[in-house]
Amino acid sequence: MITEWEADRPKWEQIADVIKRRIQDGTYPPRTRVPSVQQIVEETGVAVDTAQKVMTRLRQEGVIYTVRGLGSFVAEKE
Template sequence: MSDLDRTRAVWRQAAAVVIDRIKDGTYPPGTRVPSTLELATELGVASSTSQKALAHLRAEGWLRGETGIGTFVVDQPPND
Protein backbone atom coordinates (compact mmCIF):
# COMPACT_ATOMS: atom_id res chain seq x y z
CA MET A 1 0.00 0.00 0.00
CA SER A 2 2.33 2.65 -1.21
CA ASP A 3 -0.46 5.22 -1.16
CA LEU A 4 -1.28 4.99 2.54
CA ASP A 5 -3.46 7.71 3.93
CA ARG A 6 -1.77 8.66 7.18
CA THR A 7 -4.99 10.24 8.44
CA ARG A 8 -6.76 6.84 8.60
CA ALA A 9 -5.84 3.71 10.54
CA VAL A 10 -3.73 1.45 8.31
CA TRP A 11 -5.60 -1.68 9.43
CA ARG A 12 -8.86 -0.09 8.28
CA GLN A 13 -7.31 0.63 4.88
CA ALA A 14 -6.14 -2.99 4.63
CA ALA A 15 -9.64 -4.16 5.53
CA ALA A 16 -11.08 -1.87 2.86
CA VAL A 17 -8.80 -3.45 0.24
CA VAL A 18 -10.12 -6.91 1.14
CA ILE A 19 -13.74 -5.70 1.07
CA ASP A 20 -13.17 -4.11 -2.36
CA ARG A 21 -11.77 -7.41 -3.62
CA ILE A 22 -14.77 -9.31 -2.27
CA LYS A 23 -17.13 -6.84 -3.95
CA ASP A 24 -15.33 -6.91 -7.31
CA GLY A 25 -15.19 -10.71 -7.37
CA THR A 26 -11.45 -11.08 -6.86
CA TYR A 27 -12.34 -13.07 -3.71
CA PRO A 28 -15.68 -14.75 -4.50
CA PRO A 29 -17.81 -16.33 -1.74
CA GLY A 30 -16.26 -19.49 -0.38
CA THR A 31 -12.72 -18.72 -1.51
CA ARG A 32 -9.71 -18.49 0.75
CA VAL A 33 -8.27 -15.02 1.28
CA PRO A 34 -4.53 -14.47 1.72
CA SER A 35 -3.06 -15.34 5.09
CA THR A 36 -2.04 -12.64 7.53
CA LEU A 37 1.55 -12.87 6.34
CA GLU A 38 0.64 -13.00 2.64
CA LEU A 39 -1.60 -9.96 2.97
CA ALA A 40 0.99 -8.05 5.01
CA THR A 41 3.66 -8.74 2.39
CA GLU A 42 1.39 -7.81 -0.50
CA LEU A 43 0.23 -4.55 1.07
CA GLY A 44 3.57 -3.62 2.63
CA VAL A 45 2.21 -3.45 6.17
CA ALA A 46 3.10 -5.18 9.44
CA SER A 47 1.62 -8.64 9.96
CA SER A 48 -0.08 -7.35 13.11
CA THR A 49 -1.85 -4.78 10.92
CA SER A 50 -3.16 -7.38 8.48
CA GLN A 51 -4.10 -9.65 11.39
CA LYS A 52 -6.21 -6.87 12.89
CA ALA A 53 -7.83 -6.17 9.51
CA LEU A 54 -8.78 -9.83 8.99
CA ALA A 55 -10.04 -10.15 12.58
CA HIS A 56 -12.22 -7.09 12.05
CA LEU A 57 -13.65 -8.55 8.83
CA ARG A 58 -14.45 -11.82 10.60
CA ALA A 59 -16.22 -9.89 13.37
CA GLU A 60 -18.16 -7.86 10.78
CA GLY A 61 -19.33 -11.00 8.97
CA TRP A 62 -17.27 -10.70 5.78
CA LEU A 63 -14.96 -13.63 6.53
CA ARG A 64 -14.97 -16.90 8.46
CA GLY A 65 -11.94 -18.66 9.85
CA GLU A 66 -11.33 -22.41 9.78
CA THR A 67 -8.67 -23.42 12.26
CA GLY A 68 -5.63 -24.85 10.54
CA ILE A 69 -7.09 -24.28 7.07
CA GLY A 70 -7.42 -20.54 6.51
CA THR A 71 -9.80 -17.62 6.28
CA PHE A 72 -12.60 -17.67 3.73
CA VAL A 73 -15.17 -15.26 2.29
CA VAL A 74 -18.60 -16.04 3.73
CA ASP A 75 -21.28 -17.30 1.35
CA GLN A 76 -23.32 -14.12 1.74
CA PRO A 77 -21.16 -11.11 2.62
CA PRO A 78 -22.94 -8.21 4.32
CA ASN A 79 -24.35 -5.36 2.27
CA ASP A 80 -22.96 -1.99 3.27
Protein backbone atom coordinates in the same frame (compact mmCIF):
# COMPACT_ATOMS: atom_id res chain seq x y z
CA MET B 1 -2.39 -4.27 -2.69
CA ILE B 2 -1.85 -0.65 -1.57
CA THR B 3 0.69 1.60 -3.19
CA GLU B 4 0.11 4.76 -1.14
CA TRP B 5 -1.24 5.09 2.39
CA GLU B 6 -3.83 7.68 3.39
CA ALA B 7 -2.28 9.61 6.26
CA ASP B 8 -5.59 10.27 8.04
CA ARG B 9 -6.75 6.62 8.29
CA PRO B 10 -5.24 3.61 10.08
CA LYS B 11 -3.43 1.18 7.78
CA TRP B 12 -5.47 -1.80 9.01
CA GLU B 13 -8.66 0.01 7.99
CA GLN B 14 -7.31 0.76 4.52
CA ILE B 15 -6.27 -2.88 3.98
CA ALA B 16 -9.66 -4.13 5.21
CA ASP B 17 -11.36 -1.77 2.74
CA VAL B 18 -9.26 -3.16 -0.14
CA ILE B 19 -10.19 -6.73 0.75
CA LYS B 20 -13.88 -5.79 1.06
CA ARG B 21 -13.79 -4.08 -2.34
CA ARG B 22 -12.22 -7.19 -3.86
CA ILE B 23 -14.99 -9.29 -2.35
CA GLN B 24 -17.66 -6.92 -3.70
CA ASP B 25 -16.17 -6.84 -7.21
CA GLY B 26 -15.84 -10.63 -7.36
CA THR B 27 -12.06 -10.85 -7.19
CA TYR B 28 -12.63 -13.00 -4.08
CA PRO B 29 -15.92 -14.86 -4.63
CA PRO B 30 -17.84 -16.53 -1.75
CA ARG B 31 -16.10 -19.55 -0.16
CA THR B 32 -12.71 -18.67 -1.72
CA ARG B 33 -9.58 -17.95 0.27
CA VAL B 34 -8.53 -14.42 1.11
CA PRO B 35 -4.91 -13.44 1.72
CA SER B 36 -3.42 -14.78 4.94
CA VAL B 37 -1.91 -12.61 7.66
CA GLN B 38 1.53 -13.46 6.31
CA GLN B 39 0.52 -12.57 2.74
CA ILE B 40 -0.84 -9.22 3.93
CA VAL B 41 2.43 -8.54 5.77
CA GLU B 42 4.47 -9.41 2.68
CA GLU B 43 2.30 -7.41 0.26
CA THR B 44 1.91 -4.28 2.36
CA GLY B 45 4.90 -4.18 4.69
CA VAL B 46 2.74 -3.73 7.79
CA ALA B 47 3.45 -5.45 11.11
CA VAL B 48 1.93 -8.85 11.88
CA ASP B 49 -0.25 -7.24 14.58
CA THR B 50 -1.70 -4.85 12.00
CA ALA B 51 -2.48 -7.67 9.57
CA GLN B 52 -4.09 -9.68 12.38
CA LYS B 53 -6.28 -6.70 13.22
CA VAL B 54 -7.47 -6.63 9.61
CA MET B 55 -8.51 -10.29 9.77
CA THR B 56 -10.12 -9.91 13.19
CA ARG B 57 -12.19 -6.96 12.01
CA LEU B 58 -13.31 -8.73 8.82
CA ARG B 59 -14.37 -11.76 10.89
CA GLN B 60 -16.26 -9.54 13.35
CA GLU B 61 -18.09 -7.90 10.45
CA GLY B 62 -19.04 -11.31 9.05
CA VAL B 63 -17.16 -10.68 5.80
CA ILE B 64 -14.87 -13.69 6.22
CA TYR B 65 -14.68 -16.84 8.31
CA THR B 66 -11.64 -18.86 9.33
CA VAL B 67 -11.21 -22.62 9.31
CA ARG B 68 -8.37 -23.59 11.60
CA GLY B 69 -5.55 -25.11 9.60
CA LEU B 70 -7.05 -24.14 6.24
CA GLY B 71 -7.22 -20.36 6.18
CA SER B 72 -9.77 -17.58 5.89
CA PHE B 73 -12.55 -17.55 3.33
CA VAL B 74 -15.18 -15.17 1.97
CA ALA B 75 -18.48 -15.60 3.79
CA GLU B 76 -21.70 -16.21 1.86
CA LYS B 77 -23.94 -13.16 1.55
CA GLU B 78 -27.16 -13.45 3.47
